[in-house]
C-alpha cells in the first residue's frame with residue numbers, strides 16, 4: 001500500500017493549538033520531532049504530520065479535538081513498544097503521552113496513581129521504595145499504558161493477577177474529548193473493556209493501581225540442556241508448571257545461545273533448550289525448587305542469581321533495547337502435549353531454503369491468581385492459559401527482514417495447532433483475524449457494543465481494532481499503513 005500524502009497544516013491552525021497546550025506541538029523540522037517519531041522497532045519509520053507532546057489531560061483532549069477537526073488519523077503513544085508501531089500514523093497526529101510519566105504512591109492506602117505515559121520502570125521504582133509493587137511486565141522501558149490496557153503479564157501475575165486486574169480506576173479522555181472516570185463504581189462497562197480491550201475506547205491519562213507488599217528480593221534460575229534432551233526436558237517442565245507455587249513463574253526456552261558469560265566458549269552459538277523459573281519473594285524458599293530442575297537431565301550450564309526486584313524488572317532491558325529491527329509471534333496454550341513440545345523444540349522446521357533462519361522461542365507460565373478472575377469479569381479473555389508462547393526476532397540488517405519475518409511466521413504456524421488463542425499485546429500484523437483469536441466470541445460482541453457506545457466513528461483505530469458495528473466504521477482498521485512488510 002502506498003503511504004498517504006501528508007496533510008498540510010496551516011500555521012494559523014497550529015498556532016491556535018499551541019496556544020491551548022501546556023505541552024508542545026511538533027512538526028517536521030522542529031527540534032525533537034525526529035526523536036519523537038521513532039519507536040522501539042527500528043523497522044517503523046513513519047512521518048506523522050504532527051506530534052503533540054501532552055503535559056496533562058486537557059492537552060490530550062485538545063489534541064483529540066484538533067486531530068478530528070483536521071481529519072488526521074490519531075495514534076496514541078506511551079512506551080512505543082507496539083511491534084508494528086501503532087502509535088505512529090504516517091501523515092497523522094501522534095498523541096505523545098511520554099511527558100506524562102509521574103507516579104504518586106499512597107503507601108497507607110497501598111495505591112499508585114500513574115500517569116498514562118509512564119513506563120513500567122517509573123511505576124516499579126516509585127512503589128518498591130515503599131516495599132510495595134504490582135504486576136508489571138518484564139522489561140522496564142515498556143509503557144504502563146499499552147501493557148495494562150491489553151492485560152499485562154509479569155513476574156507477579158501468578159500472585160496478584162494481571163496488571164489490568166490491579167487497576168481500581170482509570171481516567172479516560174473519550175473520542176469526544178470528554179474526561180471520564182471508569183471503575184467498578186462509575187462507568188463500570190468502560191472499566192470492564194479497558195481491562196484487556198486495548199486503546200480502543202479512549203486515552204487513559206491516569207491509572208490507579210492496587211499495590212501489594214513484596215520483599216524486594218527475587219531469584220532467577222536457568223538450567224541449560226543439550227537440544228537432544230529437549231523433549232524430555234519439556235515433558236518434565238510440564239510437570240513442574242503444574243506443581244509450581246505462585247511465587248514461582250516457570251519458564252522454558254529453545255534457541256541458539258549467544259556469548260553469555262556463564263557459558264563455556266565451546267557452548268557459544270550452539271542450539272540448546274532451557275528450563276527454569278523466576279521467584280519473587282524470599283529467595284531461600286525459592287531455592288527449594290532447584291533440585292527438581294537439576295534432576296530433569298544433566299545440565300550443560302546453569303545460571304542462578306539472587307537479585308533485587310528492580311534488577312529483575314530491568315534484567316532484559318538491554319537485549320530488548322530500542323533501535324533493533326523486530327518481529328514477533330505468540331500463542332496461548334491450555335496444555336503442553338508431546339506434539340507441541342516437538343513443535344517448540346523444532347523452532348518452525350527445516351532451514352534448507354534461502355529463508356533458512358530459525359528463531360528462538362520461550363514459554364512463560366500463567367495460572368495462579370490469573371485464573372481466579374472470572375472470564376466474564378474483564379475483557380482479557382485467556383484466564384485458562386497454562387503457558388504463553390512468545391518468539392521475538394531481533395536483527396539490524398534490513399536485508400534480513402524477509403528471512404527473519406518468514407522464520408517467525410513459520411514458528412508461529414508450527415505452534416498454531418496447539419493454540420487456545422493469542423495475547424492481544426502479542427499480536428503483530430494479523431489484523432482482524434488476530435483480534436478474533438485474542439477474545440472469546442462473547443467478549444468480542446460485548447467489546448463491539450462498548451465501541452459503538454464510546455467510539456462509534458472509530459477515532460481510535462490504530463490499535464488491535466475492535467471495529468464498531470455502525471455504517472461509518474473503518475472496518476479495515478487504519479488508513480495509514482501499519483504493516484511492516
Ligand SMILES: Cc1cc2nc3c(=O)[nH]c(=O)nc-3n(C[C@H](O)[C@H](O)[C@H](O)COP(=O)(O)OP(=O)(O)OC[C@H]3O[C@@H](n4cnc5c(N)ncnc54)[C@H](O)[C@@H]3O)c2cc1C
Pocket residue numbers: 040075076077078079080081082083085086087097116117136137138139141142143144145146147148149150151152153154198199200202203204205320425426462463
Ligand atoms: C521489549 C518488550 C517487552 C514486553 N514485555 C511484556 C511483558 O512482560 N508483559 C506483557 O504483558 N507485555 C509485554 N510486552 C508487550 C506490550 O505489552 C505491548 O507491546 C504493549 O502494546 C506496549 O505498550 P506501550 O505503551 O509500550 O506501546 P505503545 O506503542 O506506546 O502503545 C501501544 C498501543 O497501546 C495503546 N495505548 C498505549 N498507552 C495508552 C494510553 N495511555 N491510553 C490509551 N491507549 C494507550 C495505543 O493503542 C497504542 O497504539 C512487551 C513488549 C516489548 C516490546
